[in-house]
Amino acid sequence: MTDAIAATTTAALVPPPRATLDSVAKLAGVSRQTVSNVINTPQLVKPETAERVQQAIEQLGYRPNLAAKRLRTGQSRLIGLRIFGVDGDAVFDRFLHALTDAAALRDYRIILYTSPTDEGEIGAFDELVDRWDIDGIVLTSTHRGDVRSDHLATRGVPCVTFGRPWDDSARHSWVDVDGRAGTKAATETLIAAGHRRIGFLGWPLYSDVGTDREAGWRDAMREAGLDCREPVRRDNTLDSARTGAREMLDTEAPTAVVCVSDVMALGIVAELAAEGRPTGIAIVGFDNSTVAASNGLSSVDQPLVAVAGHCARLLIDQIERPTSSTAAPERILLAPKLISRASSRPPDLSPPANSP
Amino acid sequence: MTDAIAATTTAALVPPPRATLDSVAKLAGVSRQTVSNVINTPQLVKPETAERVQQAIEQLGYRPNLAAKRLRTGQSRLIGLRIFGVDGDAVFDRFLHALTDAAALRDYRIILYTSPTDEGEIGAFDELVDRWDIDGIVLTSTHRGDVRSDHLATRGVPCVTFGRPWDDSARHSWVDVDGRAGTKAATETLIAAGHRRIGFLGWPLYSDVGTDREAGWRDAMREAGLDCREPVRRDNTLDSARTGAREMLDTEAPTAVVCVSDVMALGIVAELAAEGRPTGIAIVGFDNSTVAASNGLSSVDQPLVAVAGHCARLLIDQIERPTSSTAAPERILLAPKLISRASSRPPDLSPPANSP
DNA sequence: GCGCAAGATTGGATCGATCCAAGGGGGCAG
């Protein structure tokens, strides 16, 4: 062991020259092109030759250099993903991790970029394409009138979005989570538990995601023949959620509240605790963040690993499609799953919160 | 505006050929090399010529292609960073965001990779270096006997670690947060508030980070002439933290507890709430995660933006250092800052938690 | 035994930048 380390250290003084197609070819006694064929189009090569070349490849530890390949073919095996400000978004971060994994399985890597604004992002695209030759882009935080995917289409850059386009201009593939189904399921669970006055703490109406989740609550209430009180809508911060919670509790307090996000849900929790109100109000959040888990808060969990898997698949298929990408874009809507914890169970039955 | 869009759309049918050194040279009426000089060594070029070339560059929107540059020079302007499993680590994610920003300021991009094990990571290094020609690597989660930085050194790959090497084998630059100073400051604040029986809820002893933070608590206690009860040590999960909290509270309960992490701190909070114990116990966490903020938990905040900035600077300086990198490695230890919230203030004075 | 097609292998040109050494032109001293 010690010897091995010493040997390695010595070798460092003369860094071993990287194996190339030529060096492999020379060792195997064939031409450059044959080695390339063994790697890329094995069916063209006689099995015995291929065998010999394979041995040379392994002996030298050859790995095709992507810069050279890229220069000739334009493929980089890089996928761009925009990352937002430092205040972490738990959902995005989980997606990022899952996407990195999913892409790696097909030998692609994620390259991150930042941009202060959506308009600046267009410039960032061009730079990534021109300079890094990225093969495709995954867009997140789509919104109505989003021009980003169109711009990518005109540049011919494959792209997939996590998040549906909220207008009907979808010429690209997308993957999204069916928030409406999630809040509907959550609301139905509350109804089944006997709740009748169920409120909704949502986001302002300009948020399509928020409106969608609100619709799920409305669906369940309507189907159960229950009255939909006007939802309270606030920005996605703990403080504004608390003011919303106060408003909601002050006038004919509901017995249960479905929330558009965990942050909003925690706003209610905090408000209930601070005001010394009865803790009998059931609460369900959305996103199943770690903070929800640690607070025993029921929450709708987004299947982010699946989302990332589909994103990677759709994008890479698009990248590797031989020619004329006339294939119709795919739209994938995944169902989220309610994770039931103490916060939505009847208080008299609730055992001490057990985190998963 | 509509016309502009139409024009763009039309242009997409015949994707505009990317500008190259040659096309710029032809337009400016100079040679390829002169254009290259304008970009890389402007002092060699006559000002008027440079001016003309600059105009051509802007007119064509030329951007040097990195694949070609990389093929010739081996530089890719890519920095590798390993990303861990999908269960997000808030500290890592904040660091990741900040690092992406800091690197972008110097025109470097972050490329992510995964690896199931540390040994596998060595293989991942080689692949990134051989195939993607990455310029350097930022390592996180360093530990005693970490062979990764040595391996990179033998391969001649610049590297910086976020986290000090816990043995004295430091031949590379590193940046770390002075956890010991953080817990010491937290403890001192509690002492100043009148607490005398202050416990520590830590991690098992194999964790160097945990031991370091524990030492800070010990320092403060010793300097104040207070008795150090034996710390309780558990793994970093909410559940095991709760068992630890129970043990700590059952025998001569402290009036305040310093915790090695926010997760541990929340374990105590949960246990106190569930058991219906007095809420007068002051608690301080570590990491200042969002869940700490939303629970009104005081916590020691790591200056991750500064850490990332230093990491980027040290690594990129190393990458761009002209030759013989005989410069001594730099070690940077940054002081964290205690964020004081309701959980560590005397209960009788505490106003409703105000999240920042 | 010959020709011809299919199968297997080869060398040259190429992607777009940089490195290197050599080439022109202007100024100044001899």
Place this chain on the structure above:
DNA sequence: CTGCCCCCTTGGATCGATCCAATCTTGCGC
């Protein structure tokens, strides 16, 4: 006027892969 040097500019070779067309083998029918 010539020579020399310095400043600026230029073309050729190169990095390591792929594309393309040409060449060499091999097998098989007639």
